Amino acid sequence: MAGINLQPVIIEMWTEYAIGILTLCLRIFGRVKIVRWKWDGDDYLAVAALILFTWEVAMCQVIAGKGSITGMTDEIALSLTPEQYRSHETGAKWLFAAWYVYVSLIWSLKGIILFFFWRITKTLPEQRLVKWTSVVVVAAYLVVIGVITGHCWPTYRLWQVYPSPGDDCSENRAKYYALVVIGIICTNAPSIKPLFHRRKRATNSSSNSTDLVTFGGTGRSHKVSRMQRIPDEAGGGSQEYIIGPISGRNQTVAYADDHSSDHTAQYGRDIHVSTEYKVDAHSS
Incomplete structure (x- = not known):
């Protein structure tokens, strides 16, 4: 140097x-x-x-x-x-x-x-x-x-x-x-x-501003159109569902329980994920 x-x-x-x-x-x-x-x-x-x-x-x-x-x-x-x-x-x-x-x-x-x-x-x-x-x-x-x-x-x-x-x-x-x-x-x-x-x-997802887009670990995105609140059958709270358009395929639905009753040990404030299969029946 x-x-x-x-x-x-x-x-x-x-x-x-x-x-x-x-x-x-x-x-x-x-x-x-x-x-x-x-x-x-x-x-x-x-x-x-x-x-x-x-x-x-x-x-x-x-x-x-x-x-x-x-x-x-x-x-x-x-x-x-x-x-x-x-x-x-x-x-x-x-x-x-x-x-x-x-x-x-x-x-x-x-x-x-x-x-x-x-x-x-x-x-x-x-x-x-x-x-x-x-x-x-x-x-x-x-x-x-x-x-x-x-x-x-x-x-x-x-x-x-x-x-x-x-x-x-x-x-x-x-x-x-x-x-x-x-x-x-x-x-x-x-x-x-x-x-x-x-x-x-x-x-690409910004082209439709009315849709809710979520990114998951698998790289797929789920578009949903509205959120619907359904009263709980027990009367102690409510359930929030994220519902997407029916496309003839199975879709994943996420909902949250909000129980205000004393049964917190049974319910709690949890987020549940379930899979629903929608089948359209057409009469011949």
Whole structure:
């Protein structure tokens, strides 16, 4: 990193580290307070992310002090003293190792989100999407690790000060491309796609403002035309039905009981969901 002022980068790095560590510590504290030590996978990954984050900033501090081959030219390399030459070579080795730590940190954070989604989608059809996303994330991690390892071959060129190993080895462009395309776009696509799908459904449903549209976990929407209040037979309350148009098919009807009598232990204030089958009888 010859001729580069790293002081603003160092300040930004330690500021982000303080915010990130505070967030992770609060998360771990909250989980321990709620579930004690009955941890799930995302809890262990949070601890791993905390350790990896600490390693990353410590390694970057060492690299900033020793230097590396980033931005190194043959002219600059020839002007170095033997001590500076060895310092840049050592710093380049630290930089090579720091890339593995950085990628592992990013993917551990992705794993935290996946484990969280796995818990909240239990028994739901959306859990299948979480499974496939997990496979994609693991495969993407292996691809990025492969890019870091093999984008400059032989590997010793990554810390070769003189002669210049070329931009492919010294500028780390392939690593940045892999992180942007694979790490950000590909693995986050399953999270981005439902936003556009939901927006499209909301736009289509706005064409008829008199209908009541409800979105369920299965992705189907039920349109109903009116709400009807039917007196309770016992005289102690009422039942609210959501009734839709008769279309010759079975439909789901939701109704709420509002019993004002003393039989709260028997009834309570519940919402019941039932399925009614409507059959039209036509005389011949």
